Amino acid sequence: MAKKSVFDAYFRFLNLAQAVQALxxxxxxxxxxxxxxxxLTASWHAGHTLTVTETMALSVAGAPATVHRKxxxxxxxxxxxxxxxxxxxxxxxxxxxxxxxxxxxKLAACLDEAKKRR
Numbered sequence: 065m066a067k068k069s070v071f072d073a074y075f076r077f078l079n080l081a082q083a084v085q086a087l088x089x090x091x092x093x094x095x096x097x098x099x100x101x102x103x104l105t106a107s108w109h110a111g112h113t114l115t116v117t118e119t120m121a122l123s124v125a126g127a128p129a130t131v132h133r134k135x136x137x138x139x140x141x142x143x144x145x146x147x148x149x150x151x152x153x154x155x156x157x158x159x160x161x162x163x164x165x166x167x168x169x170k171l172a173a174c175l176d177e178a179k180k181r182r
Contacts, residue, residue, distance in 0.1 A: 077178035084170045091141045091167065097134045100125040100143045101143055105168060113157045116146060143167070 138144045143164040
């Protein structure tokens with residue numbers, strides 16, 4: 065029965081997350097943008113900020129040209145910013161904005177809620 069409980073919690077989470085993603089205040093992302101934002105934020109959360117070059121090499125969102133387009137879309141939506149390094153002005157890093165972190169906090173709240181309902 066424990067497996068069914070985890071299974072049910074996962075689908076409760078998916079339903080809650082879809083409800084959050086349908087809110088007008090939440091940015092509308094396609095699957096590739098979602099994966100790219102997750103990869104960037106996960107790296108940042110682990111203490112490693114990716115450069116634009118490292119971001120372009122990520123395969124989670126597709127080919128480099130696709131990653132560039134998706135990165136541009138994430139910037140336009142205010143989910144990431146591209147900052148120049150203080151040491152070397154040629155190096156630009158990609159960091160999640162407060163808006164992106166708020167989005168992931170909403171998803172984390174969905175996970176907490178899904179775990180509570182047993």
